[in-house]
Amino acid sequence: MEFVSIVIGSKSDYGVMQECAKILEKFDVPYEMIISSAHRSPERTKKYVLDAESRGAQLFIAAAGMAAHLAGAIAAMSTKPVIGIPMAGGALDGLDALLSTVQMPSGMPVATVAIGKSGAINSAYMAMQVLALKDKELAEKLKEDRVMKAKNVELDSAQIEHLLPR
Numbered sequence: 001m002e003f004v005s006i007v008i009g010s011k012s013d014y015g016v017m018q019e020c021a022k023i024l025e026k027f028d029v030p031y032e033m034i035i036s037s038a039h040r041s042p043e044r045t046k047k048y049v050l051d052a053e054s055r056g057a058q059l060f061i062a063a064a065g066m067a068a069h070l071a072g073a074i075a076a077m078s079t080k081p082v083i084g085i086p087m088a089g090g091a092l093d094g095l096d097a098l099l100s101t102v103q104m105p106s107g108m109p110v111a112t113v114a115i116g117k118s119g120a121i122n123s124a125y126m127a128m129q130v131l132a133l134k135d136k137e138l139a140e141k142l143k144e145d146r147v148m149k150a151k152n153v154e155l156d157s158a159q160i161e162h163l164l165p166r
């Protein structure tokens, strides 16, 4: 079965990463999520990534904070797309994780999204946009979602709008 694989560096990342899982569930996209760390459990991470790839993982979403090497480590083990989410926290509140995740050497890309909740949500959308390249039904759902988002802007505005007469 084809699925999205989410790897999070610590249980402390789980709250934010539920936002990612919720979006995938909303669109009925199969996923699995595990905790594994580039630093604390490198062997487990490698074993999992290779196994997940052999079982049908289409891409990896990796969330980690501080000296965040998880997404880069997974990119080193797989040629599937890797989306990295820098987690906030620590003395630098995510800036450390952002730079650790985004500054990959040439030829070893990690598609890095925003720090924290927005990044978690966008990682799910980015993963689905990749899957939608060969999944017409999912592509249609993503288009409908954009239409709904635009409608919601209008509905929100209608509640507070104050326009001067023309």
Ligand code: RP5
Binding pocket: 008, 009, 010, 011, 012, 013, 037, 063, 064, 065, 066, 067, 087, 089
């Ligand atoms: C990273 O260090 C984890 O991804 C987490 O964001 C951060 C802190 O981890 P804990 O000390 O809370 O387990 O490896």
